[in-house]
Amino acid sequence: MKRILCALMIGLLIPAALAEEKTAEQMVAAKKRADMTYRQLMEIMGTASAMIHQGIIRENKQMVVQGADMITNHPAPNHQPWIIVPEEDRASFKQTLLAFDKILDDQTARVATAAGSADWQGAARAAQELTSACIACHAQWKHKVK
Ligand code: HEC
Incomplete structure (x- = not known):
């Protein structure tokens, strides 16, 4: 009985662990690598x-869009981030990195869209949500x- 349970658990857990690693690794592999640490990133x-916050205050669309782009298209560090x-x-x-990669993409897109149409109040609200995600x-x- 114990052996069956054990085999079952190994059968279920190992593929799950491998699948998870692959997904986080795929996410990182899809990014450009930069010669910097996670902290430097x-x-x-x-x-x-x-830049996003300054751009909103100054009503400078380009400053907001470029700041958002730096977050959306950030490169991967020169080591696996989870180490x-x-x-x-x-x-x-790894799960957190995967989840937040998508959250940051969505939030920065909303900031950039609002700034692009000169909706500064909307951009400020979206930027606040982005900051909340970081925090x-x-x-x-x-x-x-x-
Ligand atoms: C997936 C989790 C995660 C997300 C999302 C995240 N951070 Fe971080 N951040 C960290 C970790 C972990 C550290 C600490 C790194 C270290 O000490 O090496 C950190 C550190 C920092 C630091 C301090 C670096 C230093 O030298 O102490 C800044 C600034 C920072 N993050 C900004 C941001 C901003 C801005 C965002 C959102 C756009 C963000 N982070 C989103 C995990 C995250």
């Missing part, structure tokens, strides 16, 4: 976010970095 994210957290947290961090991941992960 985050510094760029911070600059991009500042920054302890081994036991990596599967979970949500930080709340969960920033202190777990090795």
Whole structure:
């Protein structure tokens, strides 16, 4: 009985773990690689976010669009992003990376669209939601970095 259960669990869990790794790895592989660490990438994210906010205040569409583009089309770091957290947290961090990749894409698209049509209040609201997404991941992960 134990053996059957064990085989069943291995049969179910290993493919799930492999599928998950592949998906996170595919996401990273689809991006251009840049010679920088995950933290350096985050510094760029911070600059991009500042550009978005400055652009909205100045009503400078191009500044907002370029800031949004830096986030949407950000390159991958020169290491697998999940190595920054302890081994036991990596599967979970991969899921977070996958989820937030899509969330950031959606939010930056909304910011850029609103700014593109000079809807500055709408752009400000969308930028606030984008910032909330950044903060949500930080709340969960920033202190777990090795
Ligand atoms: C998938 C999770 C995640 C998302 C989403 C995310 N961050 Fe981060 N961010 C991190 C982690 C983890 C660190 C800590 C990295 C380290 O210490 O090496 C960090 C650190 C930072 C830092 C500080 C870098 C430093 O030198 O301490 C800035 C600035 C930053 N993020 C900006 C942003 C902005 C802006 C966004 C949204 C556009 C964002 N991040 C979205 C996970 C995330």
